[in-house]
Amino acid sequence: MSDRAAIALHKASVAYRVESGQAKQVWSDISMNILRGDWVAVVGRNGSGKSTLASVLLELCPLSSGQLLKDREGLTIRGVLQIPDTQFVGDTVEEELQHIPLAEDISAEARKMKYEEVLSRVGLQVPVGRLLASLSGGQKQLVNIAAALAAEPDILVLDEPTAMLDPAARHDVLRAVKEAHQRGTTIVWITHRMEEVAEASRVVAFGEGRIAYDGCPKEFFYGQSSGPACGKSELSQSAGTIHEGILPPYQRLGVEPPFVVQTALLLMDQGWELHPLPLCAEELAEAVKML
Numbered sequence: 458m459s460d461r462a463a464i465a466l467h468k469a470s471v472a473y474r475v476e477s478g479q480a481k482q483v484w485s486d487i488s489m490n491i492l493r494g495d496w497v498a499v500v501g502r503n504g505s506g507k508s509t510l511a512s513v514l515l516e517l518c519p520l521s522s523g524q525l526l527k528d529r530e531g532l533t534i535r536g537v538l539q540i541p542d543t544q545f546v547g548d549t550v551e552e553e554l555q556h557i558p559l560a561e562d563i564s565a566e567a568r569k570m571k572y573e574e575v576l577s578r579v580g581l582q583v584p585v586g587r588l589l590a591s592l593s594g595g596q597k598q599l600v601n602i603a604a605a606l607a608a609e610p611d612i613l614v615l616d617e618p619t620a621m622l623d624p625a626a627r628h629d630v631l632r633a634v635k636e637a638h639q640r641g642t643t644i645v646w647i648t649h650r651m652e653e654v655a656e657a658s659r660v661v662a663f664g665e666g667r668i669a670y671d672g673c674p675k676e677f678f679y680g681q682s683s684g685p686a687c688g689k690s691e692l693s694q695s696a697g698t699i700h701e702g703i704l705p706p707y708q709r710l711g712v713e714p715p716f717v718v719q720t721a722l723l724l725m726d727q728g729w730e731l732h733p734l735p736l737c738a739e740e741l742a743e744a745v746k747m748l
């Protein structure tokens with residue numbers, strides 16, 4: 458485990474028991490360090506093992522072999538799972554927020570105001586006494602995200618947190634997670650939305666039960682043309698990590714790049730040199746201005 462890692466996997470394998478009673482191997486021999494303060498985007502096709510990573514990090518799924526290592530006792534890890542209802546412990550919004558650290562002598566009124574503030578950080582405005590069963594899927598997901606953020610964990614694991622959200626709510630969640638990251642929370646963000654990868658300092662791509670790519674987002678989308686590879690020495694030690702080859706990693710993994718990258722690649726195909734290589738609309742605008 459690297460000195461800078463908050464949490465690490467060492468030669469980790471996971472097997473699920475299936476109906477026939479046999480074990481189905483999902484990962485084998487995965488090693489990776491998640492560094493303190495990292496923002497890791499986890500990508501890969503359906504069934505490639507991303508949610509299994511969330512479950513392993515949250516200690517909901519045991520390893521069949523290998524180790525999950527933490528940098529210290531008491532490291533706090535919170536997660537937001539794909540299906541919000543599976544995470545609820547209470548019946549009302551308020552009951553989901555009761556673990557938030559607050560002064561013991563706080564008045565009922567101040568407590569209610571604090572809960573409303575926590576919900577408003579992700580743009581959710583519902584009465585705190587509202588029954589969870591009466592919320593929409595996206596609203597339920599926002600309750601879980603608000604609760605996880607308010608706990609101010611050392612590591613926040615988000616499994617497709619924006620899958621059910623409208624664009625405004627996605628924007629609010631991204632802003633709130635960025636603020637948590639700036640305060641020092643390490644982020645592990647599992648996503649199929651490639652535009653969300655732009656926020657990350659690092660991309661880990663799963664493919665066929667192993668880590669198929671571990672590196673920076675620019676290299677993930679632009680391959681060798683992104684310049685010198687970003688520091689990877691401390692990251693994945695997976696024996697199967699792929700970095701060779703001419704095709705950019707996203708193409709080898711069969712995922713579709715975000716619109717900004719698609720536009721940039723078309724411009725580059727037509728002979729334009731872009732600086733910087735854009736991952737977001739602001740960078741694309743900057744690169745186009747320089748042409």
Ligand SMILES: Nc1ncnc2c1ncn2[C@@H]1O[C@H](COP(=O)(O)OP(=O)(O)OP(=O)(O)O)[C@@H](O)[C@H]1O
Pocket residue numbers: 473474475481483501502503504505506507508509510
């Ligand atoms: N509880 C379980 N029992 C048996 N097999 C499981 C279980 N959970 C997941 N699997 C299998 O493990 C593999 C990886 O599943 P996982 O949910 O980790 O993939 P994923 O990359 O998150 O997929 P998606 O993008 O569709 O959410 C799949 O083949 C899935 O069928």
